[in-house]
Amino acid sequence: VQPTRIAVTPGDGIGPEVVAESVRCLEVLRSKHGLALEWKRFPWPSHAWHEEHGESWPADALEQLQQYDAILLGALGDPGPVDDPGRYLLPDSISLAPLLDMRKNFDQWVCERPARLLPGARQYLADERAKDIDMLVIRENSEGEYVSQGGRLRKGTPDEVATQMEVFTRKATDRIIRYGFEQARRRAEQRAKEGNTRSFRTLDGSTRESQVCVITKRNALRYWGDMYTEVFEEIAEEYPDVATHHELVDAACMKFVQSPWAFDVVVASNLQGDILTDLAAVLSGGMGVAPSCNLNPTDPDMPSMFEPTHGSAPDIAGQGLADPTAMLFTTARMLDWLSRKDPTLASAAKELFDAVAADLAENAGTQRGTREIGDAICKRLGD
Amino acid sequence: VQPTRIAVTPGDGIGPEVVAESVRCLEVLRSKHGLALEWKRFPWPSHAWHEEHGESWPADALEQLQQYDAILLGALGDPGPVDDPGRYLLPDSISLAPLLDMRKNFDQWVCERPARLLPGARQYLADERAKDIDMLVIRENSEGEYVSQGGRLRKGTPDEVATQMEVFTRKATDRIIRYGFEQARRRAEQRAKEGNTRSFRTLDGSTRESQVCVITKRNALRYWGDMYTEVFEEIAEEYPDVATHHELVDAACMKFVQSPWAFDVVVASNLQGDILTDLAAVLSGGMGVAPSCNLNPTDPDMPSMFEPTHGSAPDIAGQGLADPTAMLFTTARMLDWLSRKDPTLASAAKELFDAVAADLAENAGTQRGTREIGDAICKRLGD
Numbered sequence A, B: 001v002q003p004t005r006i007a008v009t010p011g012d013g014i015g016p017e018v019v020a021e022s023v024r025c026l027e028v029l030r031s032k033h034g035l036a037l038e039w040k041r042f043p044w045p046s047h048a049w050h051e052e053h054g055e056s057w058p059a060d061a062l063e064q065l066q067q068y069d070a071i072l073l074g075a076l077g078d079p080g081p082v083d084d085p086g087r088y089l090l091p092d093s094i095s096l097a098p099l100l101d102m103r104k105n106f107d108q109w110v111c112e113r114p115a116r117l118l119p120g121a122r123q124y125l126a127d128e129r130a131k132d133i134d135m136l137v138i139r140e141n142s143e144g145e146y147v148s149q150g151g152r153l154r155k156g157t158p159d160e161v162a163t164q165m166e167v168f169t170r171k172a173t174d175r176i177i178r179y180g181f182e183q184a185r186r187r188a189e190q191r192a193k194e195g196n197t198r199s200f201r202t203l204d205g206s207t208r209e210s211q212v213c214v215i216t217k218r219n220a221l222r223y224w225g226d227m228y229t230e231v232f233e234e235i236a237e238e239y240p241d242v243a244t245h246h247e248l249v250d251a252a253c254m255k256f257v258q259s260p261w262a263f264d265v266v267v268a269s270n271l272q273g274d275i276l277t278d279l280a281a282v283l284s285g286g287m288g289v290a291p292s293c294n295l296n297p298t299d300p301d302m303p304s305m306f307e308p309t310h311g312s313a314p315d316i317a318g319q320g321l322a323d324p325t326a327m328l329f330t331t332a333r334m335l336d337w338l339s340r341k342d343p344t345l346a347s348a349a350k351e352l353f354d355a356v357a358a359d360l361a362e363n364a365g366t367q368r369g370t371r372e373i374g375d376a377i378c379k380r381l382g383d
């Protein structure tokens, strides 16, 4: 078998520490099951590399990464100590550019962020139904508000005008909404298998076992809002088994706090998805547990990229304090994704997910270091 | 004295019902204190007017409204019954256009939405510190993402491209951030008077009695993000007594759920402010209590507009079920604003606010109709 190859990019701050625990878990799983899995660690993109070379990564970084089946990223960015105003406002456009470059260059047009409140995770909402939260937020990851078009006219003068263009194509809208419907179906099938069905009202008052909710701000940003709505309605006809719903982004944020258990699959634009996935992360217990998957589901030659939603947390970096849980859930997601190519990875993915979830459930509220958590999980994996 | 004149526009759905209670309270206050207050009711903008005349309001609507000192708006929009797909997707760009037209035409460049969890209001967060939430979200209300520039190229074809331009001027950025600092000072003074100071860390580790947090998404939308940051830093130097803070909009949404009690004044762009104010409304107990003030603080010839944050709730309209609490808090805010012109209104504003707050505190969890709540509050006002 051709081995599955992973590019490991630990990045900045707590990135290297949490990534180290992922690699240990991967090692345990590989030797236990004889998995055809290889990885290589890269010292870039990172601030350290930037300091030495004057750029975040080498000129051929993207070509190098493209040789791999997946990229496992720790965290990027180092805003510097909060009490040093000079560094505080360092543009993280530099440190974060590689993240956006990978998404763009490898056409990782889907960003998937699941939200479930697992036992042991912190519950921020007062309502007990928070335990039932089980949604998948799908963010359009290739265009929209993130095209970086615009500029500053009369920069620095009182007459300055800054513009930023949002560009949405029907092609990208179609594929992301269609992807949402496919995931809704897949989730309903999975739930049916587990004997755990859910019920969503549809427009005519009848019910369906899954739902897609599309987010826009069409009452104010109407050009792409209308296009999204039209595409959504068109595609919905092909999926009569899936209930459909629309929310304005402001109302959606509200409902994420008021009744998040009512959502199933949520599809949103790049920026609106960025906002909603951060909220979804909180619903799952916070940044300490939330994975983020940047996927290219259509081109097998392009690596997908997996990162925890959290940042590089420079304030606690290097102290062995960072919680690797999000990173390990991310790693499990990556293995699951890679099982499309090598089906033997599917059970390793499940094993890792279950081990991390069990560790979380049993240690709620305890203070443990990075290594200690990694040890406990490796042990569960049979190390 | 020249009387203060209010244009009352009940609008759609539950708008007329909740506005009726406001008008009753205004009547009680007027006759009790002999206030120089007048109002006139307008049947537009509304769906009903649109059905009869083919447009949301008459051609000279804005000129008519400009004669008033303030506009008290119920609610706009009627998405139709959820189980009627035909009406469900009716573009509310029609029903809501007057709202955006008023903001634009009267240059109501500030949208103020306070968030405090008053006793009796629903607490969505599990953490008890939610009781300490006391922030003011200030939304830029005149430009940015809401300029309505853009279009649809090759509309309806697979090659369609929809664009939406965001336009930010330094002038509007400067005035909204400066307004934020002024409000922070005003709030700190108010708290000092009440013997209730708060403490915010600033960059050098020392503390201040108030804080301004500016929101951007400068790591992805960098043109205006950078301009906002520069303007913020410039103005901050003029307010050394106020602590400054910056958050990316995604992180801000997260922190609104995780630690909202840490915010004081928050300044955000039009769309990001729209999102954050909806979240802030939830933090205050939901749409049932949240006021929204669209202000023009610079031109005394332009009326400001006051509306509850909630929508027209067509599903319960006409049944006397709508909670007028948000509308009544909104009315209190309006009186407070109008006291800039007629100082005798200040105590009426406070009286109304206190009556609504007391009613809320005493009736938490009870099911009461619109009229019943209005009755109770009028009685408190001495009716």
Ligand SMILES: CC(C)[C@H](C(=O)O)[C@@H](O)C(=O)O
Pocket: A096, A099, A100, A274, A292, B219, B220, B250
């Ligand atoms: C770091 C930043 C550019 C990025 C984004 O906005 O996409 C991050 O917030 C995320 O959600 O992955």
Ligand SMILES: CC(C)[C@H](C(=O)O)[C@@H](O)C(=O)O
Pocket: A219, A220, A250, B096, B099, B100, B274, B292
């Ligand atoms: C109705 C809509 C256009 C409006 C807005 O987005 O400004 C509303 O959401 C608000 O917050 O007042």
